[in-house]
Amino acid sequence: MKHERTSGNEFDFIDWVKTKLGKLPPEVLVGPGDDCAVIHYANDDQILLKTDSLLEGVHVQFSDPAKPGYATPEQAGYKVMARSISDVAAMGGVPCYATIATALPQGRGPAFREGLLAGLQRAAHAHNTFIIGGDTKSWSADDKLVLSVHLFGDMQGFHPVLRSGAREGDAIFVTGELGGSILGKHVSFAPRVGEGRWFASVHAHAMIDLSDGLSGDLLHICKASGVGALIEAEKLPVSKDALILEKRDGMSALEHALHDGEDFELLVCIAREKADEVQKTWPFATKLTRIGTVTEKAGGLRISHGGKKQPLPIKAYEHEL
Amino acid sequence: MKHERTSGNEFDFIDWVKTKLGKLPPEVLVGPGDDCAVIHYANDDQILLKTDSLLEGVHVQFSDPAKPGYATPEQAGYKVMARSISDVAAMGGVPCYATIATALPQGRGPAFREGLLAGLQRAAHAHNTFIIGGDTKSWSADDKLVLSVHLFGDMQGFHPVLRSGAREGDAIFVTGELGGSILGKHVSFAPRVGEGRWFASVHAHAMIDLSDGLSGDLLHICKASGVGALIEAEKLPVSKDALILEKRDGMSALEHALHDGEDFELLVCIAREKADEVQKTWPFATKLTRIGTVTEKAGGLRISHGGKKQPLPIKAYEHEL
DSSP states (O other): OOOOOOOOOHHHHHHHHHHSSSSOOEEEEBBBTTTSSSEEEEGGGGGEEEEEEETTTTOOOOHHHHHHHTOOHHHHHHHHHHHHHHHTTTTEEEEEEEEEEEETTTOOOOOHHHHHHHHHHHHHTTTEEEEEEEEEEOOTSSSSOOOEEEEEEEOSSSSSOOEEEEEEEOOEEESBBOOGGGGTTHOOOOOOOOHHHHHHHHSSSSSEEEOHHHHHHHHHHHHHHOOEEEEGGGGGBOHHHHHHHHHHHSSOHHHHHHOOOOOOOEEEEGGGHHHHOOOOOHHOOSSSEEEEEEEHHHHHHHHHHHTTEEOOOOOOOOOOO | OOOBBBBBBHHHHHHHHHHSSSSOTTTTEBBTSSHHHHEOGGGGEEEEEEEEEEBBBBBBBOTTSTTOOOOOOOOHHHHHHHHHHHHHHTTOEEEEEEEEEEEETTOOOOOHHHHHHHHHHHHHHHTEEEEEEEEEEEEETTTTOEEEEEEEETTTTTTTOOOOGOOTOOEEEEEOBBBBGTTTHHHHHHHHHHHHHHHHHTTTTTEOOSSOOHHHHHHHHHHTTTEEEEEEEEGOOOOOOHHHHHHHHOOOOOHHHHHHHOOEEEEEEEOOGHHHHHHHHHHSSSSSSEEEEEEEEEGGGEEEEEEEEOOOOOOOOOOOO
């Protein structure tokens, strides 16, 4: 496994694109830079549009089951659809319809494309999402698979929970357990759609799904909201897979939980005065853990460990192969 | 130039995908297989979703200006956005918002990506369409560019004009001139959005944009509508570029007009009794030509030339490099 640091390019690119797009019309409530774009469509519906892609050799590899990042075609299809659904979940929305763009290397055979479609459908069906169109183009056998999902969702009466709404004093929660997803969860995670809806229903201030890793995604929220954050190391829900990796690579389980990408859990900021009630009334089997507090911007991102506060390093690891 | 025949794969693949998708919900008025998917959304709005992709080495090449298919990054961006807009136009719809998925080879430099975005925006702005989000992932310098556009449009009060509505006796019209687009029009065409809206306003029976070539796209309409067609060779609006190619490659200008892909003109079927009125009231500078008649299915696709009718060969050429 090669745990490559995400190059600055991707994030810089989004910032750069934003500067080039000019003024968006007023019905575009959220443009580039959040989990989804949000459009105030006719009659108070709020529509979500999300685009995500899976690149062979970057996000998955099909050739060697013994090596990290291996996925069957079915898992690859599942992953890219579930990633997009996770982004809709991170706004508190409901996924509805998907179209698929595929660049398919020639000669992969029918089982390969049937696997992709079966995985896409498995993720879609699990969340009442319908694949309603797409575009398949074949290219040289030397080229690699690109699978893009375009997802249409809506808010069905709720307001979208943005990255930019966190306020000083908010309690920070995370669903599930963190770290080590490369051992399997990165292709088998369940997008937290119901959970995201519930957070929208209790008027969470800010939300994001953990694709870049807790530290990187928390930074996204802090930047967008103009705040800092303090994470309590002892409270982090460290996954079993993070513990397994600790024994293998010498990076601590805590570091895996803080920085590994592709957990696809929800990171949520909620008004302090609601925090106890949220924990008491949480209706899901999914674990919910309060891991920290939103602080003033000047504090930056910090982590407390054994009573000692220090800056939280931002690693934003992604599972690039 | 290599004029490759489109492999059967792409069309077969769509048919195959349709068999795998299962039953779509009733609000999905049009699923895979037309120019766009159509959703009957809340309060009688009809929404269009379209996905299209451009693959380096298949649809454009960036390396050799002397060879066919060459495009600047700006032209490539323009092309993929304009292709999608053309599909919305072919339903009579209005393009509104776009998201972009990009697989970007490393090391292409800032001018390359700025060119792509500038071209995407030029096509979008020409049709009041806003780029509101997207996803950019980089991969190896050895990999190639994939640029996918996801377009959201709507019908704004009109009914979408499908491929499936052609009826025996309908007059067949085409906009613009046909053939030879590889000489430049394939990256510079103007999607016929206003014209498509107008055809929807006069209740055209069926419509498609010419991406696969007249013969192939007419076949799509005939198959979807369960009809045949008779094209009059003498009436075809043959482009100057088709005449130029005739001198170069020995294929007649008529054959280029019939089979060359990527003209992105509209092919429209209109009730016979409206045909004269349509020609009289046509409000656009774009040429409009009546080129034939929808016939019974048993007749198949035919062409009359010098008073002689014969089967129209289906070549469905595409500009694959």
